[in-house]
Amino acid sequence: MVATPALPTFTDAQVATIKGDWNNIKGQGVEILYHFLNKFPGNYPMFKQFGGKDLNAAKGTPEFSAQATAIINLLNGVMDKLGSDNAGAQAILANLGKTHKAKGITKEQFQQFREATTELLGNLGLGGNLGAWNALFDFVLNVVFTALDS
Numbered sequence: 001m002v003a004t005p006a007l008p009t010f011t012d013a014q015v016a017t018i019k020g021d022w023n024n025i026k027g028q029g030v031e032i033l034y035h036f037l038n039k040f041p042g043n044y045p046m047f048k049q050f051g052g053k054d055l056n057a058a059k060g061t062p063e064f065s066a067q068a069t070a071i072i073n074l075l076n077g078v079m080d081k082l083g084s085d086n087a088g089a090q091a092i093l094a095n096l097g098k099t100h101k102a103k104g105i106t107k108e109q110f111q112q113f114r115e116a117t118t119e120l121l122g123n124l125g126l127g128g129n130l131g132a133w134n135a136l137f138d139f140v141l142n143v144v145f146t147a148l149d150s
Helices: 012-039 041-046 062-081 086-102 107-123 127-149
Strands: none
Touching: 012 041, 012 062, 012 107, 012 127, 062 086, 086 127, 107 127
16 A cells, blocks of 8 residues: 655755756656556556557557657646646646546556656666655655545
8 A cells, every 4th residue: 555645845946956857858758658667567558549569669659659748748737837836736636636546547556657757767867866856756646646535
């Protein structure tokens, strides 16, 4: 069972770090999604739009790119509001939780996305900023998990 993290407050430095890193990685949505599904292959079958193709074959398809873009666009909305309109960011994340609850997505799967993404950040040379990113993921998961529990 995955516990709901406490809702953190952010320092200005954390927000600046997260947004700076995000500007460097937001163009890598395909790699973020691929890393998640490669690390946790049990999640792959939920993505019916990939037509049952092998993950490596699916990675180059328009459907894979579209899913990665959807993830990045949602996170862009959160990043745009982070630090200046956290309530707005929470509204985006609450909706994410609501829509994913309807799809049967679990806390464990969101926690796996966190684990894969923070690992990828380290692989990209951003491991020194994981304190700020862990605060962000606590924020994200607090709101999403609250929606999943409702």
